[in-house]
Amino acid sequence: MKHILLACSAGMSTSLLVSKMKEVAEEKGIDVKIWAVAQDKVTKDIEQADVLLIGPQMRFLKKKLAKLADEVNVHLDVIDPTAYGRIDGEAVLNRALELMEEAN
Amino acid sequence: MNKFMEMLENVLLPIADKLNNNRYLTALRDGFMVALPLIIFGSIFVVIANLPFLDRVISEDAFAAYQSALGPASAATLSIMGMFVIIGIGYKLTEHYENEAIYGGVVALTAFLILTPQVLEGLTGVIPTVSLGAQGMFLGIFTAFIAAELYNFFVRTDWTIKMPAGVPQAVSRSFSALIPITLTLSVFLIIRIIFSYTGFDTVQNFIYTIIQQPLTQLGSGLPATIVAVLLIQVFWFFGLHGQIIVNSVFDPIWYTLNEQNLSAFQAGTELPNIVTKQFIDSFIVGMGGSGMTLAVIILIFIIGRSRQMKELGKLGAPAGIFNVNEPIIFGLPIIMNPLIIIPWLLAPVVVTIITYFAMATGLVPPPAGVIVPWTTPVVLNGFLATGNAWQGGLLQAVNLVVVMMIWWPFLKIMDKSYYEKEKAAKKS
Numbered sequence: 001m002k003h004i005l006l007a008c009s010a011g012m013s014t015s016l017l018v019s020k021m022k023e024v025a026e027e028k029g030i031d032v033k034i035w036a037v038a039q040d041k042v043t044k045d046i047e048q049a050d051v052l053l054i055g056p057q058m059r060f061l062k063k064k065l066a067k068l069a070d071e072v073n074v075h076l077d078v079i080d081p082t083a084y085g086r087i088d089g090e091a092v093l094n095r096a097l098e099l100m101e102e103a104n
Numbered sequence: 105m106n107k108f109m110e111m112l113e114n115v116l117l118p119i120a121d122k123l124n125n126n127r128y129l130t131a132l133r134d135g136f137m138v139a140l141p142l143i144i145f146g147s148i149f150v151v152i153a154n155l156p157f158l159d160r161v162i163s164e165d166a167f168a169a170y171q172s173a174l175g176p177a178s179a180a181t182l183s184i185m186g187m188f189v190i191i192g193i194g195y196k197l198t199e200h201y202e203n204e205a206i207y208g209g210v211v212a213l214t215a216f217l218i219l220t221p222q223v224l225e226g227l228t229g230v231i232p233t234v235s236l237g238a239q240g241m242f243l244g245i246f247t248a249f250i251a252a253e254l255y256n257f258f259v260r261t262d263w264t265i266k267m268p269a270g271v272p273q274a275v276s277r278s279f280s281a282l283i284p285i286t287l288t289l290s291v292f293l294i295i296r297i298i299f300s301y302t303g304f305d306t307v308q309n310f311i312y313t314i315i316q317q318p319l320t321q322l323g324s325g326l327p328a329t330i331v332a333v334l335l336i337q338v339f340w341f342f343g344l345h346g347q348i349i350v351n352s353v354f355d356p357i358w359y360t361l362n363e364q365n366l367s368a369f370q371a372g373t374e375l376p377n378i379v380t381k382q383f384i385d386s387f388i389v390g391m392g393g394s395g396m397t398l399a400v401i402i403l404i405f406i407i408g409r410s411r412q413m414k415e416l417g418k419l420g421a422p423a424g425i426f427n428v429n430e431p432i433i434f435g436l437p438i439i440m441n442p443l444i445i446i447p448w449l450l451a452p453v454v455v456t457i458i459t460y461f462a463m464a465t466g467l468v469p470p471p472a473g474v475i476v477p478w479t480t481p482v483v484l485n486g487f488l489a490t491g492n493a494w495q496g497g498l499l500q501a502v503n504l505v506v507v508m509m510i511w512w513p514f515l516k517i518m519d520k521s522y523y524e525k526e527k528a529a530k531k532s
Contacts, residue, residue, distance in 0.1 A: 009348050012479075013430035016423055040134055056434065057345040060120035081343055085434025087419060 004034045004096045005045055006079075007065075008055030011038040017079070020089025021096075030097070042068070049074050051096045056081040075099040109440055113342050120344045128249055129352040131196040135248070136355055138192030139185050140475075146181030147474035149174045150366070154472075156492045175370075182366055182473070184236035185359070186244040190216050193248035194255075201256040207281050208252045215251035215292040216244050219307040235308055238363030242316040243308050245356055251288055258284035316360065323357035324379045326460050333388055333452050340394050341448060343439035347394050358384060366473025369491055375470045378463045382471040386489035386496075387459045388452055391482045391504060393429030395448055396455065398482055399507035400432060403515050406508075410522035413515075426479045436518075443518055451510045455503045468495040 004021070006014035014036035025032050037045050039058060042065060046052055052074050054061055059078045069076040077099055083091040123129055153174040159167045181188075191209040198208025217231065220240065224232045234240075263283050267275065295307060304310040322328050332354055339346030358381035365375045392398020401424045404417035420431040438444050462468040472491030480488065482504065483497040490496030 008430075009345050012428045013423070016428070016431070040137070055345075055430065056343050057340070057430065058348075060117055060124055060344060060349075063121060064125050081434045081437070081439060085431055085437055087431055087435075 002030075002032045002097075002100060003049045003051070004032055004093075005042070005049035005052045005074075006034070006036040006055070007039050007042050007052065007061075008036070008058050009039060011036045011041070013057075013084075014053075014055050014079075016087050017084070017089060017092060020087050021093045022089075024089045024093050030093070032093075034093075046074055047072055051099050052076045053079050053092065053096060055079055056084050075102075109342075116339060116342050116344060120339065120349050123349050123352055126352075127197065127200050131193045131200065131249070131252075132189075132245060132355070133348075133352050134196040135189045135192030135245075136359070138195070139188035142181040142188055143185055143475045144477055146178035146183075147476065149177035150182065150370070150472070150474045151488055151492060153178075154492050156494075178366075178370070179233070182237075182363075182475075184233050185363065186238075186241045187213065187216075187236045189241070189359075190244045190248045193245065194252045197249070197252035198256055201259075203256055203259050204281065207285065208255055211255045211285055211288055212248040212251040214289055216240070216247045218289060218292045219243060219247060219296050221306045221308060234367070238360050238367065239312060239316075240308055241356060241360045241363070242319070243311040246311065247292070251292065254288040254291060255284050258287045320357050320360050323354065324361050324377050326379075326457070329379045329383075329460070330453055330456055332384070333456050334449060336388075336394055337449050337452055340433060341439060341445065343434065347389060354384075355381070362471070362473050362475070364473075365471055369472040375472070378460055378470045380471045380473065382474070382476060382489040383459070385478050386471065386476055386480075386485045387500065387503065388456060390427055390476070390478065390480065390485040390489075391455075391500060391507070392424045393427045393432075394452075395429070395433070395438065396451055396504070396507045397429040397432040397438075398424045398427075399451075399504050400436070400511055400515065402504070403508045403511055404519075407512070407516060408519050410519050410526055412522045412526070413519050425481050427481070428479070443514055447507075447511045447514050451507045454506060454510065458503060458506065459499060462499055468499045469493045 006018055008014040018034050018036045021034050025034065035045075039054075039061060042052070046065075046068060052065065052069055054065065054076070056078055062076070062078055066076055077095065079092055080095070082088075083095075153171045158170075162170070190212050194212025195205045195209035199205040220231055220235045222228065222231055224230045236244075259280075299305070299307045299310060302310070304313070332350055336346035336350045339349050358379070361377040362380040362382060365377050365380055368375050388394075388396075392401065397420070401417055401421050404413050405421075408414050408417055416432065416435050420429065420435065423429065423431060433439060436444070438448060459468075463470045469490045471489045474488065474491065476485055476488045482500050485497075486500035487494060487497035
């Protein structure tokens with residue numbers, strides 16, 4: 001099972017996206033766990049994740065989180081703003097899967 | 105235009121990065137986060153204690169008894185919130201250094217208590233709660249920073265008491281926190297003693313007069329508030345979370361002003377400030393999120409003809425009611441959209457000015473000092489923030505209409521261009 005972690009300021013807007021991503025994953029029969037947290041909880045939750053996606057409005061965290069992600073071997077990316085605005089679960093899920101593929 | 109925007113983004117991104125990743129500002133923000141659930145608990149009971157019309161339904165004595173029964177809820181939380189912020193800062197900063205965080209928290213608190221005057225109108229053996237609330241806020245923050253830094257410094261230097269061989273390891277380990285704590289607190293005791301020989305008498309008094317009062321006075325004014333509001337909007341325009349970034353600088357000031365209003369509200373005296381934490385959170389951000397985007401959503405439902413707009417309205421409305429507006433910000437889109445920049449910057453400033461003067465003239469009571477969770481929907485939000493005053497809710501409704509009027513022409517143009525594009529796409 002793959003673990004996808006999303007983070008934004010309070011974990012509110014990313015949780016919107018999480019429910020959309022879960023729907024898509026279920027439809028396609030992809031076995032994933034997806035959840036959203038507030039930025040200050042990332043340090044704790046990152047260890048359970050394979051991919052960390054951060055909301056575009058928090059992209060200034062990328063530098064700090066990249067270091068952390070490197071240490072625990074988690075792939076990190078900023079969510080595409082357009083997909084974020086449309087709450088496009090499919091696009092974001094695909095991107096997350098892509099990130100994991102790239103590594104393998 | 106694109107070049108210029110790129111240039112601005114290149115300036116803003118590092119600023120956001122610096123502000124959000126600075127370890128002191130991070131600890132400060134997290135410190136307030138620690139206090140937040142307690143503050144909201146206290147706020148709930150302030151709201152319940154001041155239910156509208158209750159004083160007219162039950163007798164004066166019964167009402168007084170009712171209020172004093174609920175009093176401890178806010179007295180133990182809201183009124184002494186500085187204390188929780190201090191513990192939070194000390195804890196988080198020590199956690200950052202990967203030392204035992206709980207010691208960092210208590211060292212910060214104790215250092216602050218050492219600096220606090222322990223006398224009230226001649227009565228000794230007391231700690232005035234006002235020093236643990238608004239009045240001590242700035243001293244508390246500085247003390248927490250310095251105490252945690254000192255504590256972690258002394259832990260790093262690793263001065264331990266050498267025990268002779270044969271003493272169990274647990275014994276020598278029990279001293280490991282002792283030396284850093286003793287040294288850190290001694291520093292603060294010395295500071296206190298030195299200040300007692302100055303004209304300021306206490307460090308509290310010194311920080312209050314030299315730093316806190318001038319800063320809060322500046323921050324409570326309309327010009328500084330407009331600057332803060334504009335900064336939030338500009339950051340968001342570039343798709344950066346403006347609220348988080350600006351809060352990390354303004355929160356100490358806004359919370360202090362908030363506290364001052366709360367104590368006045370509870371004492372039944374005139375509220376000293378208009379701009380407070382809740383002024384920003386309810387009247388500026390609490391209208392659908394930064395940029396008052398709930399007005400935009402309503403406007404979409406009224407004038408939207410293009411499919412794209414209508415879809416966006418449906419997508420953004422449920423979250424927008426609870427002040428989560430990323431779908432609108434990234435979906436309309438607001439970010440980097442030159443057509444939107446005028447209403448985006450103008451509307452919040454106009455609303456700030458209207459709200460400020462509505463309160464300054466007494467039409468609407470100023471925020472009472474309760475903290476309303478930021479996800480509380482508009483109108484209810486304004487009602488609670490002003491201490492259960494219907495005028496607060498009404499003002500938000502008026503402001504919503506003002507924002508809609510400012511946005512109208514711009515949204516109309518956008519909608520029209522989308523509509524035409526959709527029509528053209530259908531034909532071909």
